[in-house]
Amino acid sequence: MVERIILANPRGFCAGVSRAIDIVELALQKFGKPIYVRHPIVHNIHVVRELEKKGAVFVESLDAVPTGSYVIFSAHGSPAALRQEAVLKGLKPIDAVCPLVTKVHVEARRFARNGFEIVYIGHRGHQEAIGVTSIAPMHLVETLEDVENLVLASDKAVILTQTTLSVDDARKLVEALKKKYPFITETPKEDICYATTNRQGAVKELAKQADVILVIGSPTSSNSVRLVETATAMGKPAYLINDKTELQEGWITNAKIVGVTSGASGPEDLVLELVEFLKEKFNVTKVENLVHTTENVEFVLPDELKEK
Numbered sequence: 001m002v003e004r005i006i007l008a009n010p011r012g013f014c015a016g017v018s019r020a021i022d023i024v025e026l027a028l029q030k031f032g033k034p035i036y037v038r039h040p041i042v043h044n045i046h047v048v049r050e051l052e053k054k055g056a057v058f059v060e061s062l063d064a065v066p067t068g069s070y071v072i073f074s075a076h077g078s079p080a081a082l083r084q085e086a087v088l089k090g091l092k093p094i095d096a097v098c099p100l101v102t103k104v105h106v107e108a109r110r111f112a113r114n115g116f117e118i119v120y121i122g123h124r125g126h127q128e129a130i131g132v133t134s135i136a137p138m139h140l141v142e143t144l145e146d147v148e149n150l151v152l153a154s155d156k157a158v159i160l161t162q163t164t165l166s167v168d169d170a171r172k173l174v175e176a177l178k179k180k181y182p183f184i185t186e187t188p189k190e191d192i193c194y195a196t197t198n199r200q201g202a203v204k205e206l207a208k209q210a211d212v213i214l215v216i217g218s219p220t221s222s223n224s225v226r227l228v229e230t231a232t233a234m235g236k237p238a239y240l241i242n243d244k245t246e247l248q249e250g251w252i253t254n255a256k257i258v259g260v261t262s263g264a265s266g267p268e269d270l271v272l273e274l275v276e277f278l279k280e281k282f283n284v285t286k287v288e289n290l291v292h293t294t295e296n297v298e299f300v301l302p303d304e305l306k307e308k
């Protein structure tokens, strides 16, 4: 019998996701539809569908974009050659990459220029990792086994990481790398972003109280999947759902306290719909907020979309 629902704070949209969605909406307003977007602007199926309704067209290949059209690059960052390809094809590129991903691109370029061998901790095949590893030659490691198999050619090396990793898993890999290569250095400021760190911190606190945790987000969203893993690692069952329709009642049959959170690309209206559904279905009247920390981050828009 569910007695209480606890909402984790912070949850949901981070500054990079809000900015990326704003970029598509502003481009539609300013330049008219269709606006082409290379790759899902953020990894959330609802966000993509809503933007499609407004006139955004999502493509993977620039061959699908007619000459002269605007094309927006997604929040995760894109392979370096793509922007050049867009210009050569006569397209008008607008970059919606999150500034915190750009920061890792800048670091990669700088360390490579200064003769460092780069070890990048990231998820193979994820859009962000594809983008960063296109900047300079680097070793991609994802598991402790990858660290064991890694062979560095020099004694000047640095670790960079994907922004949306599990803080705890990344720390284990960094420690293993430092043990194997004591000379290896880390970047002065962590690459895992504030939003990922804060949402994982909040879900850890939630897991201390809740019997089960529901995470609103899409399976393609790296940071949403990490929230499920973080809660599970705390010994609590956790489930990733796109929206309330994917909830299975069996998950919460024996739960007194249901924790709810959302990944950095999980829309807040879907969280509120889930809470309303739980309240009605299980006759719950108590909804509480658990505040891990507050956020106050905003990023500026690209020049093409700034108000003159």
Ligand code: SF4
Binding pocket: 014, 015, 016, 017, 075, 098, 099, 100, 101, 163, 164, 193, 194, 195, 196, 223, 264
């Ligand atoms: S999760 Fe972090 S890196 Fe990714 S868009 Fe949000 S703020 Fe940027």
